Amino acid sequence: MADSISTKPEEFTTVIGPDAQFKGELTFQGAVRVDGQFEGSIQTSGKVFVSKGGKLKAEVKSGSVALEGQVDGNLTADDRVELRATAQLRGDVRAAKLLVVEGASFVGRCEVGPNLGAPGAPATRPADGVARPAAPPVAAARH
Amino acid sequence: MAVRHILCTQCDLPLDVDETAKSVNCRHCNTRVITEAMVVAEYVAVRRFATANRMRITKKGIVYAAVRADALEVEGVLQGDVVSLSSIRIAKSAQVKGSLRGASLSLEPGATFVGDVAIGPEQVPRAEPTVDGALAREAAAREAAGR
Numbered sequence: 020m021a022d023s024i025s026t027k028p029e030e031f032t033t034v035i036g037p038d039a040q041f042k043g044e045l046t047f048q049g050a051v052r053v054d055g056q057f058e059g060s061i062q063t064s065g066k067v068f069v070s071k072g073g074k075l076k077a078e079v080k081s082g083s084v085a086l087e088g089q090v091d092g093n094l095t096a097d098d099r100v101e102l103r104a105t106a107q108l109r110g111d112v113r114a115a116k117l118l119v120v121e122g123a124s125f126v127g128r129c130e131v132g133p134n135l136g137a138p139g140a141p142a143t144r145p146a147d148g149v150a151r152p153a154a155p156p157v158a159a160a161r162h
Numbered sequence: 163m164a165v166r167h168i169l170c171t172q173c174d175l176p177l178d179v180d181e182t183a184k185s186v187n188c189r190h191c192n193t194r195v196i197t198e199a200m201v202v203a204e205y206v207a208v209r210r211f212a213t214a215n216r217m218r219i220t221k222k223g224i225v226y227a228a229v230r231a232d233a234l235e236v237e238g239v240l241q242g243d244v245v246s247l248s249s250i251r252i253a254k255s256a257q258v259k260g261s262l263r264g265a266s267l268s269l270e271p272g273a274t275f276v277g278d279v280a281i282g283p284e285q286v287p288r289a290e291p292t293v294d295g296a297l298a299r300e301a302a303a304r305e306a307a308g309r
């Protein structure tokens with residue numbers, strides 16, 4: 020996977036600083052970088068970047084998401100979700116593309132495919148014709 | 163003879179095997195463990211499909227099974243619960259449904275996956291225990307048994 024989400028500081032119009040705690044709804048256009056703590060929901064057509072020290076307890080709907088910090092919550096991205104080596108995610112991902120780098124941890128449900136992260140698609144609706152697997156969690160496969 | 167350190171695909175306990183061996187009997191649980199790398203290019207429907215080595219499901223491969231491998235690459239169709247001790251790579255041509263457990267995951271743009279995931283270094287037993295570690299554990303076990 021050659022391309023990756025650019026997270027240069029100058030690209031972010033909104034920054035939640037390392038000492039900041041933010042609770043609420045964030046709806047805007049453009050890119051947000053979370054270095055501090057955020058609780059609530061984020062909605063943007065741009066990108067969301069949670070840096071190494073950042074903590075998010077939120078529902079996120081965005082163009083793309085890059086994670087280096089901790090997230091508790093569901094992520095919906097029109098394009099791509101990137102979990103970098105230090106990332107910890109507990110929640111569900113729905114996106115067109117997903118990358119989980121070695122070292123990152125992700126526990127949750129995942130719906131990824133070219134038609135699954137499409138703009139306008141309701142975030143919570145399961146993919147058409149795709150049922151949840153009837154099988155119990157993976158642990159069962161180890162016996 | 164080069165030795166490879168593996169984990170039994172059934173009981174997860176460490177085994178040392180000849181690098182060229184195609185299978186080995188686990189001395190812990192007495193299960194026959196496949197140890198050769200697999201390239202799957204056909205239709206496979208079994209309850210459990212496991213190797214203590216790499217597995218690649220090619221574009222022609224269609225697998226309905228619980229899969230266990232040291233590293234897994236999917237280019238074809240896979241339906242079932244997956245455990246990979248290291249990486250799971252889902253290529254753009256792949257269609258995967260089930261649950262994934264592994265140390266790392268990459269889904270190429272274009273790939274389709276629906277299911278539960280548990281990804282991270284702590285989600286899988288350690289792939290290659292050091293000989294020292296295994297010997298130390300065995301020594302400790304012997305010592306404990308001796309008392």
Ligand SMILES: [Zn+2]
Binds near residue numbers: 172189190
């Ligand atoms: Zn065994």
